[in-house]
Amino acid sequence: MILFDELNILYYHQSLPMKLRDKNTLILFILFAITTTIILSITQKIIIPSFEELESRQAVRDTGRLSAAISAELETLNSKAGDWSNWDDAYQYVLNSNDAFLKSNAQDTTFEAVGLNVLLFYDTRKEMLVGIEYDLKNHARIPLSVWWSDRGFRHTFTTEANETNNVSGIVLVDGNKPMLIAARQILKSSGDGPAGGTLVFGRYLDEVEINSLSDRVKYPVEILLYGSEVLPESYSMAKHSITDASPVYIDKENKNILHSYMVINDIYGEPAILVRTSIDRDITTYGRQSASWLMMLLVITAVLVFLFGYFFMEIIVVNRISKMSREVAFIGPAGSLSARINNYGRDELGQLAKAINSTLVQLEKVTTDKAYQERQSSNLLEMMGEGVIVTDRNNAITYANPAFLHFFDLETSGIKGKLPQDILHIYDEHGNMLSFDSLGTVSSDNKNQKISTQAIMEANGKKMGVIISQEPVLVDGAPQGSITVIHDYTTELDLKRQKDDFFSIASHELKTPLTVIIGNIDNILQGYGGSTISDADRRSLADAMSSSHNLISIVNDYLNVSRLEQAKLTADIVETDMRELENNIEREYKHSIEEKGLKLVRKCDEINHIVLADEDRLKEVLINLIGNSVKFTKTGTITVSHRTEESMLITDISDTGIGIPPDKQPLLFNRFQHMTRAINREAGSTGLGLYISRQLVRLMGGELWLVKSQPDQGTIFAFSLPKVVKLT
Numbered sequence: 001m002i003l004f005d006e007l008n009i010l011y012y013h014q015s016l017p018m019k020l021r022d023k024n025t026l027i028l029f030i031l032f033a034i035t036t037t038i039i040l041s042i043t044q045k046i047i048i049p050s051f052e053e054l055e056s057r058q059a060v061r062d063t064g065r066l067s068a069a070i071s072a073e074l075e076t077l078n079s080k081a082g083d084w085s086n087w088d089d090a091y092q093y094v095l096n097s098n099d100a101f102l103k104s105n106a107q108d109t110t111f112e113a114v115g116l117n118v119l120l121f122y123d124t125r126k127e128m129l130v131g132i133e134y135d136l137k138n139h140a141r142i143p144l145s146v147w148w149s150d151r152g153f154r155h156t157f158t159t160e161a162n163e164t165n166n167v168s169g170i171v172l173v174d175g176n177k178p179m180l181i182a183a184r185q186i187l188k189s190s191g192d193g194p195a196g197g198t199l200v201f202g203r204y205l206d207e208v209e210i211n212s213l214s215d216r217v218k219y220p221v222e223i224l225l226y227g228s229e230v231l232p233e234s235y236s237m238a239k240h241s242i243t244d245a246s247p248v249y250i251d252k253e254n255k256n257i258l259h260s261y262m263v264i265n266d267i268y269g270e271p272a273i274l275v276r277t278s279i280d281r282d283i284t285t286y287g288r289q290s291a292s293w294l295m296m297l298l299v300i301t302a303v304l305v306f307l308f309g310y311f312f313m314e315i316i317v318v319n320r321i322s323k324m325s326r327e328v329a330f331i332g333p334a335g336s337l338s339a340r341i342n343n344y345g346r347d348e349l350g351q352l353a354k355a356i357n358s359t360l361v362q363l364e365k366v367t368t369d370k371a372y373q374e375r376q377s378s379n380l381l382e383m384m385g386e387g388v389i390v391t392d393r394n395n396a397i398t399y400a401n402p403a404f405l406h407f408f409d410l411e412t413s414g415i416k417g418k419l420p421q422d423i424l425h426i427y428d429e430h431g432n433m434l435s436f437d438s439l440g441t442v443s444s445d446n447k448n449q450k451i452s453t454q455a456i457m458e459a460n461g462k463k464m465g466v467i468i469s470q471e472p473v474l475v476d477g478a479p480q481g482s483i484t485v486i487h488d489y490t491t492e493l494d495l496k497r498q499k500d501d502f503f504s505i506a507s508h509e510l511k512t513p514l515t516v517i518i519g520n521i522d523n524i525l526q527g528y529g530g531s532t533i534s535d536a537d538r539r540s541l542a543d544a545m546s547s548s549h550n551l552i553s554i555v556n557d558y559l560n561v562s563r564l565e566q567a568k569l570t571a572d573i574v575e576t577d578m579r580e581l582e583n584n585i586e587r588e589y590k591h592s593i594e595e596k597g598l599k600l601v602r603k604c605d606e607i608n609h610i611v612l613a614d615e616d617r618l619k620e621v622l623i624n625l626i627g628n629s630v631k632f633t634k635t636g637t638i639t640v641s642h643r644t645e646e647s648m649l650i651t652d653i654s655d656t657g658i659g660i661p662p663d664k665q666p667l668l669f670n671r672f673q674h675m676t677r678a679i680n681r682e683a684g685s686t687g688l689g690l691y692i693s694r695q696l697v698r699l700m701g702g703e704l705w706l707v708k709s710q711p712d713q714g715t716i717f718a719f720s721l722p723k724v725v726k727l728t
Contacts, residue, residue, distance in 0.1 A: 043292075048287055052252075062219060063262050077180055081183070091189075111134040115203055116202065118203075171267055181267070219277055222275070224276075258281050260279075423459055592630050612723075648720040656714040690704075
């Protein structure tokens with residue numbers, strides 16, 4: 001409307017006729033330009049950055065794989081050192097210095113087979129008994145660095161007779177050669193002590209080892225010393241950017257290569273080496289290509305829509321309006337009418353307005369027989385399939401159509417002048433009686449009331465399911481009675497009951513085989529069958545297990561809804577400790593909370609924390625509310641707190657998540673509603689969580705409500721339960 005008004009102002013100021021066709025073309029062109037601009041903005045500001053964010057996350061995961069590969073190397077080295085350290089021959093060697101042990105076991109082939117650069121034995125006085133260094137690349141022994149005799153280093157992990165100190169990690173030999181080491185106390189084969197000394201295995205992080213790591217993680221790996229005085233600019237930037245909060249630094253070198261950096265500490269907890277991985281930016285490249293194709297496709301689509309809209313308006317709207325205006329213009333002359341309306345414009349709409357106004361002048365002069373109108377209205381009511389009751393301002397029945405009389409085998413003479421509640425009995429779905437007045441009968445306090453109610457209606461010994469719609473009859477704004485329309489809902493009610501029974505039975509029948517499926521998959525994953533499965537099969541079985549759990553959760557939701565609606569769900573009310581219940585739930589969500597970097601804060605009432613509730617139902621409510629907070633909170637804090645109001649304990653669950661749009665808040669506790677339209681339905685989500693939670697809380701004598709929620713600021717839910725008052 002604003003756009004049309006502006007175009008009309010332009011038309012009148014310039015005294016130029018602007019046809020509807022011209023307006024249509026201009027508006028479509030403006031919409032096309034706006035659409036193209038929006039598409040370009042979305043592509044540049046949302047789609048491409050999303051691919052870049054995905055790429056950065058992939059780089060972080062790849063860096064984690066490298067860290068895991070180094071840890072695996074350390075674990076392998078530590079395991080081999082453990083085999084040697086728990087060996088009676090090694091134990092006797094450190095006690096008696098038996099050279100025959102070294103000649104037999106510390107051969108060059110041993111270094112090659114184990115992949116060792118350094119083999120060291122220390123006694124319980126932290127003195128080196130023997131140290132051998134081997135060059136795996138040149139297959140020869142080389143002089144041992146004096147660094148291994150440093151007192152500070154030996155004190156880190158060498159073992160006295162009454163000490164236990166196994167160490168594995170990274171050291172910088174001579175301050176500039178990173179090495180993986182594993183130091184184990186030397187015990188007897190039985191594992192008994194006292195410790196005879198310390199065994200040290202070491203392997204340099206040299207070019208060969210780095211290449212091996214690169215082959216393992218499938219991308220190039222580079223390592224530099226953290227303490228180097230001269231570092232390449234990219235390494236230096238990474239060194240100063242990596243913190244405990246941000247352990248991985250991402251460097252987007254160019255459009256084709258992305259580097260990720262991390263710091264690995266030595267056995268003293270000090271930064272030792274800077275590790276860099278390099279990956280191709282295939283994700284971003286694909287994203288840019290996809291965005292370009294998407295933008296091209298959307299622009300082409302917009303052009304086609306523009307052309308379609310133009311021809312549609314031209315052929316279907318503009319031409320028809322022009323023809324209609326010419327035809328309607330003859331109505332007045334055909335009726336011998338001389339009156340004309342003012343000129344409202346020179347385009348097609350103006351011509352149409354002239355024709356309609358001339359017709360209205362003629363219609364205003366035509367007098368319709370009142371009796372005919374009344375008869376016409378009466379025929380309409382007589383032919384309706386729905387029952388109709390008309391009451392006066394005193395709520396007395398003045399008219400009932402044949403359909404209503406047929407519903408209950410009544411006669412007009414038997415009900416006219418009576419109050420509806422004198423002949424009708426109305427019940428809700430749970431059998432509670434309703435008064436006719438509560439359905440919205442007109443009164444002086446609610447003049448514009450319009451209500452539709454689903455109920456069971458009984459009259460003259462007959463019952464039927466109905467939908468009752470009631471609307472006041474107003475004369476000069478004052479209520480003069482009401483019209484009540486009664487729709488026969490019996491068939492639909494039976495179908496609804498059959499549907500509910502079907503869902504209940506189907507859910508029960510699904511739950512048993514799902515339980516068997518979950519049990520069998522778990523047995524396979526635990527290896528009870530004795531069969532060997534591949535990693536790929538294990539992942540597939542894990543996915544099947546997860547999907548089965550999701551499906552059984554959906555089944556349980558439908559069962560709960562069915563039981564709640566049929567009033568078959570009961571609550572075993574006992575004294576329940578909120579603190580203990582919340583402790584259990586906190587442990588269940590600990591991994592999810594830590595994985596997202598969130599913080600769970602609990603402010604429990606130390607005095608009033610015992611409530612009257614069904615522990616299982618209350619746990620389901622807490623899991624649903626806290627689970628929603630974890631799901632929809634990216635960063636920040638989730639807080640669970642308590643307060644008392646009279647005899648009730650109020651539990652508040654707040655978060656700093658994405659919040660709920662205002663237009664969605666009134667629908668939150670309806671069935672099949674989701675908290676926000678910004679997130680589509682996820683796998684296993686039924687939209688029943690909040691509906692079930694509120695019904696469960698009400699079943700336990702409390703209430704659940706939304707306290708407040710603002711988009712991008714967070715949400716607060718609260719529920720109340722009767723508290724247990726301890727007499728002192």
